[in-house]
Amino acid sequence: MSIKMITDQAYTMIEGGICAAKGIRAGGLNCGLNPDPDKYDLAMFVSDTDCEAAAVYTQNKVKGAPILVTKEHLAKNGGKVRAVIANSKNANTCNADGMEKAEEMCALAADAMGLKTEEIAVASTGVIGETLPIEPIRSHIDALAADLSYDGGGRAEYAIMTTDTVAKEVAVEFTLDGKVCHLGGMAKGSGMIHPNMATTLNFITTDAAISSDLLQKMLSEIVKVTYNCMSVDGDTSTNDMVLVMANGLAGNDRIVSDAGHPGKVEEAPTTGYGIVYKALWLVMVNLTRMLAADGEGAGKFITCTVKGAKDDKSAIAVAKSIISSSLVKCAIFGADANSGRIMCALGYADADVDVSKVDIDLASDAGVMPAYRNGYAESFDEDFAKNLLSCEEIEIRLDLHDGAGEATAWGCDMTYDYVRINGDYRS
Amino acid sequence: MSIKMITDQAYTMIEGGICAAKGIRAGGLNCGLNPDPDKYDLAMFVSDTDCEAAAVYTQNKVKGAPILVTKEHLAKNGGKVRAVIANSKNANTCNADGMEKAEEMCALAADAMGLKTEEIAVASTGVIGETLPIEPIRSHIDALAADLSYDGGGRAEYAIMTTDTVAKEVAVEFTLDGKVCHLGGMAKGSGMIHPNMATTLNFITTDAAISSDLLQKMLSEIVKVTYNCMSVDGDTSTNDMVLVMANGLAGNDRIVSDAGHPGKVEEAPTTGYGIVYKALWLVMVNLTRMLAADGEGAGKFITCTVKGAKDDKSAIAVAKSIISSSLVKCAIFGADANSGRIMCALGYADADVDVSKVDIDLASDAGVMPAYRNGYAESFDEDFAKNLLSCEEIEIRLDLHDGAGEATAWGCDMTYDYVRINGDYRS
Numbered sequence: 028m029s030i031k032m033i034t035d036q037a038y039t040m041i042e043g044g045i046c047a048a049k050g051i052r053a054g055g056l057n058c059g060l061n062p063d064p065d066k067y068d069l070a071m072f073v074s075d076t077d078c079e080a081a082a083v084y085t086q087n088k089v090k091g092a093p094i095l096v097t098k099e100h101l102a103k104n105g106g107k108v109r110a111v112i113a114n115s116k117n118a119n120t121c122n123a124d125g126m127e128k129a130e131e132m133c134a135l136a137a138d139a140m141g142l143k144t145e146e147i148a149v150a151s152t153g154v155i156g157e158t159l160p161i162e163p164i165r166s167h168i169d170a171l172a173a174d175l176s177y178d179g180g181g182r183a184e185y186a187i188m189t190t191d192t193v194a195k196e197v198a199v200e201f202t203l204d205g206k207v208c209h210l211g212g213m214a215k216g217s218g219m220i221h222p223n224m225a226t227t228l229n230f231i232t233t234d235a236a237i238s239s240d241l242l243q244k245m246l247s248e249i250v251k252v253t254y255n256c257m258s259v260d261g262d263t264s265t266n267d268m269v270l271v272m273a274n275g276l277a278g279n280d281r282i283v284s285d286a287g288h289p290g291k292v293e294e295a296p297t298t299g300y301g302i303v304y305k306a307l308w309l310v311m312v313n314l315t316r317m318l319a320a321d322g323e324g325a326g327k328f329i330t331c332t333v334k335g336a337k338d339d340k341s342a343i344a345v346a347k348s349i350i351s352s353s354l355v356k357c358a359i360f361g362a363d364a365n366s367g368r369i370m371c372a373l374g375y376a377d378a379d380v381d382v383s384k385v386d387i388d389l390a391s392d393a394g395v396m397p398a399y400r401n402g403y404a405e406s407f408d409e410d411f412a413k414n415l416l417s418c419e420e421i422e423i424r425l426d427l428h429d430g431a432g433e434a435t436a437w438g439c440d441m442t443y444d445y446v447r448i449n450g451d452y453r454s
Numbered sequence: 455m456s457i458k459m460i461t462d463q464a465y466t467m468i469e470g471g472i473c474a475a476k477g478i479r480a481g482g483l484n485c486g487l488n489p490d491p492d493k494y495d496l497a498m499f500v501s502d503t504d505c506e507a508a509a510v511y512t513q514n515k516v517k518g519a520p521i522l523v524t525k526e527h528l529a530k531n532g533g534k535v536r537a538v539i540a541n542s543k544n545a546n547t548c549n550a551d552g553m554e555k556a557e558e559m560c561a562l563a564a565d566a567m568g569l570k571t572e573e574i575a576v577a578s579t580g581v582i583g584e585t586l587p588i589e590p591i592r593s594h595i596d597a598l599a600a601d602l603s604y605d606g607g608g609r610a611e612y613a614i615m616t617t618d619t620v621a622k623e624v625a626v627e628f629t630l631d632g633k634v635c636h637l638g639g640m641a642k643g644s645g646m647i648h649p650n651m652a653t654t655l656n657f658i659t660t661d662a663a664i665s666s667d668l669l670q671k672m673l674s675e676i677v678k679v680t681y682n683c684m685s686v687d688g689d690t691s692t693n694d695m696v697l698v699m700a701n702g703l704a705g706n707d708r709i710v711s712d713a714g715h716p717g718k719v720e721e722a723p724t725t726g727y728g729i730v731y732k733a734l735w736l737v738m739v740n741l742t743r744m745l746a747a748d749g750e751g752a753g754k755f756i757t758c759t760v761k762g763a764k765d766d767k768s769a770i771a772v773a774k775s776i777i778s779s780s781l782v783k784c785a786i787f788g789a790d791a792n793s794g795r796i797m798c799a800l801g802y803a804d805a806d807v808d809v810s811k812v813d814i815d816l817a818s819d820a821g822v823m824p825a826y827r828n829g830y831a832e833s834f835d836e837d838f839a840k841n842l843l844s845c846e847e848i849e850i851r852l853d854l855h856d857g858a859g860e861a862t863a864w865g866c867d868m869t870y871d872y873v874r875i876n877g878d879y880r881s
Contacts, residue, residue, distance in 0.1 A: 088800075157831065264798065358876065373515075443870045443873050449784030
């Protein structure tokens with residue numbers, strides 16, 4: 028499924044993913060973790076110079092060993108990262124030797140590239156609770172290092188994909204202090220997606236110069252209205268991580284202040300902080316939409332917009348509750364305008380809502396249909412509704428008429444294929 | 455799917471459902487709400503004498519009109535109820551004329567049986583947001599009143615079923631003050647089940663004499679460890695209600711004290727309160743298990759038991775998180791021992807758990823398999839695991855080794871049929 032991109036006239040959408048930024052070399056190959064020799068399973072990328080970094084991690088209490096090792100390395104290396112090694116097919120989580128193996132992956136990557144172990148971040152994704160075989164990684168690390176190139180972002184992306192059916196790369200170009208800057212990222216993820224602080228594996232690089240503190244601040248804010256507002260199946264993964272790295276090679280004046288910024292994306296940013304903030308949001312919001320649209324088994328992409336909520340937090344709770352509802356997802360799969368299920372999911376959301384004020388519209392390329400007014404069902408034409416819900420992109424619009432809070436959340440329908448994929452995931 | 459019953463030697467399991475208690479007449483028929491003339495859609499039952507009553511309702515902020523009317527009538531009638539009218543196929547929820555229609559249903563029932571409107575409780579289940587046609591009910595109410603009989607519980611149950619594939623009736627006989635007492639109930643529900651305070655429609659009657667205050671106290675406690683510990687699909691309905699009615703016709707001394715009762719089911723109760731408490735628990739826990747096993751599209755019945763938690767509340771949170779996980783449900787559908795998903799669902803449960811102490815076993819009639827020890831995956835034989843998970847009743851057992859808290863939760867696998875049923879529910 029190919030979905031619309033969110034764009035902005037001050038930013039040019041470009042190719043390249045994590046290699047869109049200057050000075051980033053990336054690569055990927057099959058090392059044998061995945062028995063299919065055509066599917067890559069090991070990725071690496073490295074910056075020509077040190078990067079200031081920021082990260083958010085899963086809030087699941089069961090954390091993958093790579094998460095713990097990456098946190099340790101960032102702390103040890105003063106918040107800086109130089110390179111990342113990542114594998115798919117095995118999450119290296121809940122294994123007695125997990126920490127040891129994650130450390131060894133970093134040591135192998137550092138050796139192969141002449142770096143220090145603590146300059147490396149590590150990530151793994153795949154089955155939880157199976158011992159990670161290190162030998163395939165050890166025996167392929169030199170080939171992987173030799174494969175690194177300034178246009179290798181796509182190979183790295185292919186190596187971290189699991190049940191993903193499409194590659195997820197977004198990059199933008201913009202100007203700062205008269206210098207051309209780039210910010211781009213890649214993501215993987217299809218199931219076990221119900222973020223809390225982060226989701227899936229996401230790596231983002233930029234050649235803009237910015238302090239790691241400010242990078243962390245904007246990442247933490249943006250993740251709340253992008254990745255954290257998406258759900259495929261209600262399951263928060265053990266290995267989620269978003270890592271942003273800034274190497275400063277664009278040559279702009281290093282950004283060290285967020286003075287005057289409202290803490291949310293601006294219509295027309297003027298400060299350096301605001302301009303990078305919007306670039307990061309553009310990349311993250313589009314990756315979020317691509318992740319939701321490629322949810323396991325998905326046939327339709329669902330956007331739920333809520334306005335008129337008491338506050339943004341209530342709006343987020345309502346929007347997420349609706350796109351997470353199995354019954355709403357099944358109804359959209361069947362193009363069945365069973366909008367009572369939307370009211371039901373709103374009613375059990377953890378938010379203060381006056382149900383007697385709720386308006387709901389269903390919308391798609393085929394038109395807009397009023398479904399509820401003042402909390403009561405509207406009559407509608409079944410053929411028009413069927414037609415509307417048969418489009419690939421479906422929008423559920425709520426107006427709660429109770430304040431200025433607003434939010435958007437993204438999800439997908441629930442299909443036979445979700446069940447099929449997840450009934451037999453390990454093989 | 456036929457599942458094992460939980461029994462107790464001091465209680466005899468008997469037939470009859472809501473008519474197991476003395477003095478209860480029930481009936482059901484097709485009035486035309488459901489276009490299939492063979493499927494009943496209107497139920498009624500009445501006690502020969504006044505009943506003390508207790509009820510719990512959905513916590514969804516969107517509440518069906520019948521819920522609001524029933525609450526009103528109970529308050530108006532001093533906590534007493536004499537009869538119930540209920541329909542399937544239409545939830546009478548989110549309609550502008552919902553209250554009026556629910557009141558009219560009670561008035562029609564009262565007229566037909568020579569009772570007062572406020573003596574009637576009303577319930578509706580089915581599609582949300584479609585106007586309830588009252589004419590079919592008006593034109594069939596006299597036939598329904600004529601149909602009432604002391605063995606009509608099964609006809610009433612058939613009339614409240616929606617996507618249920620099996621009737622759900624449980625009743626027990628026990629002795630109190632040398633008098634033979636009965637307590638029995640019926641339930642409907644298959645999808646939109648993720649209780650919070652109650653679930654689906656459940657009606658329970660007893661001929662034991664007990665004050666409505668004490669009946670309410672035991673109901674509120676028992677619902678927490680039965681209906682509220684079940685999930686089919688994470689969606690909390692708008693029309694959930696559990697109503698318990700006690701007419702006292704067994705002739706025991708009316709129970710007016712719960713002195714000495716521990717607030718949970720006892721091994722061998724000795725007080726009148728404790729004996730009725732256990733009878734109510736036996737009926738509710740077995741109805742809960744039947745509801746979970748008949749979840750929409752379910753092929754397998756899943757029980758998750760947690761012990762060693764910091765407290766019962768944490769144990770409930772963990773057990774519910776696991777049986778609600780779409781990924782755990784899909785893995786069990788596929789008989790795939792992907793136990794890492796159980797650890798993952800434990801990790802995002804809202805509970806204080808030391809993940810390094812967690813033991814997990816998988817069990818069924820085919821045997822027991824250690825899956826995790828001290829938070830780490832155990833190796834296992836794939837053939838044995840496949841065989842074990844191919845049984846119809848699957849048990850997931852956790853020991854958190856961190857306290858005395860324990861809980862049990864019930865659910866079912868996620869199958870193609872869940873998606874099929876819910877992609878086209880309204881037709």
